[in-house]
Amino acid sequence: MNGEILQAVLCLVLLVVLAIPLGGYIGKVMNGEKVFLSRMMQPVEGFFYKTLNIDRDEQMGWKKYAGAALIFNLFGFLAVFLLNLLQGLFPLNPQHFGAVPWDLAFNNAVSFVTNTNWQAYSGESSMSYFTQMLGYTVQNFLSAATGIAVLFALIRGFVKVQETGLGSFWTDLTRSVLYILLPLSLVVSVALVSQGVVQNFNSYDQVDLVQPITLADGTVITSEVVPQGPAASQIAIKQLGTNGGGFFGVNSAHPLENPTAASNLIELISILLIPAALCFTFGRNVQDKRQGTALFLAMFLVLSVCLGVVLFNEMQATPQLAQNGAVNTSFAGQSGGNMEGKETRLGIAASGTWSVFTTAASNGSVNAMHDSFTPIGGLVPMLLIQLGEVIFGGVGSGLYGMLGFAIFTVFIAGLMVGRTPEYLGKKVEPYEMKMAVLLCLATPVAILVGSGVACMVPGISSTLTNTGAHGFSEILYNFTSAGGNNGSAFAGMASNTLFMNLSTGIVMLFARYVPLVAALAMAGSLAQKKKVAVGAGTLPTHDAMFVGLLIFVILLIGALSFFPALALGPVADFYQMVG
Numbered sequence: 001m002n003g004e005i006l007q008a009v010l011c012l013v014l015l016v017v018l019a020i021p022l023g024g025y026i027g028k029v030m031n032g033e034k035v036f037l038s039r040m041m042q043p044v045e046g047f048f049y050k051t052l053n054i055d056r057d058e059q060m061g062w063k064k065y066a067g068a069a070l071i072f073n074l075f076g077f078l079a080v081f082l083l084n085l086l087q088g089l090f091p092l093n094p095q096h097f098g099a100v101p102w103d104l105a106f107n108n109a110v111s112f113v114t115n116t117n118w119q120a121y122s123g124e125s126s127m128s129y130f131t132q133m134l135g136y137t138v139q140n141f142l143s144a145a146t147g148i149a150v151l152f153a154l155i156r157g158f159v160k161v162q163e164t165g166l167g168s169f170w171t172d173l174t175r176s177v178l179y180i181l182l183p184l185s186l187v188v189s190v191a192l193v194s195q196g197v198v199q200n201f202n203s204y205d206q207v208d209l210v211q212p213i214t215l216a217d218g219t220v221i222t223s224e225v226v227p228q229g230p231a232a233s234q235i236a237i238k239q240l241g242t243n244g245g246g247f248f249g250v251n252s253a254h255p256l257e258n259p260t261a262a263s264n265l266i267e268l269i270s271i272l273l274i275p276a277a278l279c280f281t282f283g284r285n286v287q288d289k290r291q292g293t294a295l296f297l298a299m300f301l302v303l304s305v306c307l308g309v310v311l312f313n314e315m316q317a318t319p320q321l322a323q324n325g326a327v328n329t330s331f332a333g334q335s336g337g338n339m340e341g342k343e344t345r346l347g348i349a350a351s352g353t354w355s356v357f358t359t360a361a362s363n364g365s366v367n368a369m370h371d372s373f374t375p376i377g378g379l380v381p382m383l384l385i386q387l388g389e390v391i392f393g394g395v396g397s398g399l400y401g402m403l404g405f406a407i408f409t410v411f412i413a414g415l416m417v418g419r420t421p422e423y424l425g426k427k428v429e430p431y432e433m434k435m436a437v438l439l440c441l442a443t444p445v446a447i448l449v450g451s452g453v454a455c456m457v458p459g460i461s462s463t464l465t466n467t468g469a470h471g472f473s474e475i476l477y478n479f480t481s482a483g484g485n486n487g488s489a490f491a492g493m494a495s496n497t498l499f500m501n502l503s504t505g506i507v508m509l510f511a512r513y514v515p516l517v518a519a520l521a522m523a524g525s526l527a528q529k530k531k532v533a534v535g536a537g538t539l540p541t542h543d544a545m546f547v548g549l550l551i552f553v554i555l556l557i558g559a560l561s562f563f564p565a566l567a568l569g570p571v572a573d574f575y576q577m578v579g
Contacts (some may be wrong), residue, residue, distance in 0.1 A: 002083045002347035005316065011353055014269050015276055016300075020210040021282025022273065025359025029179040030172065031285065032056075041178050052062035054165040059165020062524025065153055065519050068169040070144055073113050073513075076139055080109035083135040093128035098444050100126065107501040108388035112136050114512035115143035115243055117364055117487040118498040118504060122249030124227035129201060136245060137234045141185075144241030144274075145176035150516055151278065154400050155285050157523030157536040158424045161531050166523055179276070180309040181241060188236035195263035198256045215542045231257055239270035241396045244364030244487045252354070252367040253343055264350050264367065271357045271365070275392035276300075278399045286424055295402055298550045299360075302391045306380045307356045312502055313377040314338045314352045318577055339443055341372025347490055353409070354379070364487025365522050371474065371490040375574035378490070379566060382477050385484035387558035393486060395513075400519040404439030406541065407432060407522075409553045422538055426465055432525055438518035444561040446511040449485035450503060451565065457499055465492040469576060473569035482507040 028035050049056050060068065083090070084105030088098040104120060104209050111118040112135070123132060149172035156166050193199050205226040213221040231247040235257055238245055245251075252258040252267060275294065283292020293363065295458040315337040342351040351368035359381035370378055384391055391400040406422075407428050412429070414421030421428040426434075454460055454475050464471040470492075477490040489495065494505070540546060 004311065004347065006313060006510045007349040008353045009339065010532035011268055011357070012300075012304065012306070012307075014265075015272055017545075018269065018273055018274035019296075020280055022277035024284060026180055026274075026277055027281040027284040027331065029174070029175055030148075030281075034396045035179065037179055037183060045174055045178055049171075052170070054168070054170045054174075056168060056171045058168040058171070059163075060155070060168055061164050062157075062166055062270070062520045062527075065166050066167050066520045069150065069516065069520075072142075072169070072511065073146065074175070076142055077109045077113045077282050080135045080139060081105050081110055082350075082565070083131050086110055087128055087131050090128065090130040092133070094131040094201075095128070097126055097128050101209075103498050103501040104496060105504045108136075110508050111487065112139040112243070112245065112507040114242070115147060115362065115397070116482065116485040116487055116507045116508045117238065117243045117245030117497075118482055119245055119487065120491075120501060120504075123246060124204075124229070124248050129229050132234060132247060133230055134211035135391075140183050140234065140237040140241045140243040140245070141177055142173070144181060144195045144395040145173045145244065146516075147377075147394055148176040148180070148274075148278075148401075148501075149173050149396070150352070151400045151521055152285075154403060154519050154523040154526075155282060158286055158426060160366070160527040162529070163527050166527060168518070173198060175535060181237065182269075184240050185236040188240060188266060189239060191266050192235060192263055195264060195466045196256070196259040197232040197235060199230055200228055201230065202228040204228055204319055213225070227256070235267065236270070238365060239267045239363065240274060240395075242361045242363045242398075246359065246365060252365050255345075255537070256495075258367055259544075261350070264346060264354075267365070268350075268357055269352055270300070271354075271361050271363045273393045275361055275398045278396065281501075283401060288424070288542065289571065291424065294542045294547050295399070295406065298547045298554075299391050299402065302551060303356065304388075306360070306384055306391075307353060310352045310356050310377050310380045311349065312374075313374045314348050316373055316374070317391070318414050320577070326344070338374055339371075341369035343367060346506060354399055355381045356384065358488060360391040360393070362389040362485045362487075364399065366483060366488050369491055370488060371492040373575055375470075375473075375570045378473065378477070379574075381488070382480050382570065383559065383562070383566070386447060386562045387554055388440060389484045391555065397485070397515070398436060401439055402494035402514060404436045404515070404519070404522075405554050405557070407436040408440055408468060409546070409550045410539055410541065411436070413549065415536065417539075419537050419539075420431070422532050422540060423559060425534070426526050426529045427532055428469075432522055435518040435522035439515045439522075440557055441561075442514040442518070443483050443511050444558070446507045447476075447480050448561070448565065450479040450507040451482060453477060454499075454503065460499075463494040463497060463500070469569055469572035476565055476569050479504065479507060483511045485512050 014088045044554055084100035149169055152165040206223050210224050234247050248254040248257050278298035279292045317338045337348045348575035354367045388401050392398050409429055410421040464474055473495040474490040478493055481488050507569050
């Protein structure tokens with residue numbers, strides 16, 4: 001068991017060690033400062049600006065910036081939607097997969113454009129290499145870059161004084177891809193290929209089984225199909241961009257997507273690397289590193305506690321598995337604990353840590369089945385998404401969501417002492433509070449409305465593999481995943497239905513773009529404000545008291561919004577288990 005704990009601690013330490021220098025690098029890149037890749041990338045960057053007639057120094061107002069982001073994402077949606085519908089006409093399709101049904105194509109396009117990567121399909125049995133590469137992998141880059149761009153527009157809102165411009169969306173997008181996402185993805189891709197992750201354009205292989213399998217009807221199976229494809233390049237950006245969509249159906253539990261302990265560690269760190277680094281970028285770019293450190297600590301403390309809760313519960317197994325001591329669930333000479341739904345080559349620590357990292361980020365990739373976790377072990381990943389995906393969260397989107405909570409926090413503190421709230425020298429007034437409310441409450445509204453409607457749909461129970469509290473948890477988790485732009489699932493629910501494809505698609509759109517526009521509107525308002533001098537009554541936003549208050553507000557808004565739903569689902573499931 002000590003080894004399991006050390007694995008989790010190692011992941012946390014590596015995350016911090018790598019995030020700090022990366023945060024400084026990202027800050028330089030987005031400010032247009034010289035970095036070690038400048039000599040190589042500046043000609044490429046300049047070529048894009050010249051070819052597309054982009055003014056790299058343009059100062060867009062928040063409405064123009066938001067319009068550019070939304071239009072760009074609309075074209076991305078249409079491109080992926082058409083690729084799905086016309087899949088059979090394109091090359092790099094050795095298995096000759098045909099057109100994707102329109103409702104699933106809609107869901108897929110929305111999912112990848114919104115950085116959710118919710119998958120109601122299995123890649124190796126329905127998607128060509130062309131669709132995976134040109135559609136999904138490209139959107140993995142662009143959706144992540146959109147989040148980074150919007151975050152930096154908000155950062156400039158805090159920094160600028162009595163101005164209207166927030167920078168150029170096109171410049172921010174280009175720099176995010178060329179200097180940040182592409183180089184990191186190249187490094188991670190090569191590392192994954194070295195561990196055995198496939199990267200080719202071969203047709204699927206058919207290989208003989210070591211031992212034939214006889215089915216219940218007497219049929220003897222002597223061979224199996226081994227899928228191939230350009231997986232490593234997509235897996236790298238799916239993790240780094242907090243996208244999460246698997247090249248193969250079982251995602252990072254697949255031995256060709258995550259074959260070794262080393263590949264597992266590389267992918268695991270990649271999930272939170274950029275979101276964690278952006279906290280330090282924020283401190284650097286607002287010229288007060290303590291501010292970024294405070295936000296990082298709030299996220300890191302919640303992450304650590306959640307990780308401890310999940311590992312404790314998964315290591316304890318369940319009464320049903322232990323069977324009153326008849327079954328040995330200890331860690332003596334074996335994996336131990338609740339191994340249901342987990343890869344034996346990975347074990348409890350790697351699976352539990354992944355479940356927390358992937359739901360703290362809006363990543364959603366999995367190396368174990370969350371539906372098979374213990375009730376509390378499954379509740380924690382669900383709650384992490386329900387908090388608004390702000391415990392690191394998505395690339396860019398997680399931090400601008402957390403900044404919404406930070407503004408909420410200074411507003412509540414201001415009410416308690418009778419002062420106009422301030423954050424980073426800017427007064428927080430009614431307009432900013434309205435935008436902060438949209439930032440903080442869009443996710444709960446999307447999740448609860450979606451789940452509620454789903455529960456009223458006739459026949460929804462026929463799509464579930466469980467009834468009662470756990471069945472409700474499956475519905476709640478799936479809409480939580482869509483509403484948090486996460487993409488993971490309690491896989492016990494059939495998701496490729498007309499209702500689920502359309503409803504989760506609408507939820508994903510709402511949860512992605514309402515906060516995005518609210519963040520930009522807030523940025524535009526803040527940029528026009530004067531700086532307020534720090535006084536004796538100004539609430540410090542970099543000390544331990546603020547970190548504690550921020551965590552309290554996140555839990556207050558996030559957890560209380562979902563308490564009734566969680567009580568009906570995983571909490572009731574827990575009491576049924578121990579009863």
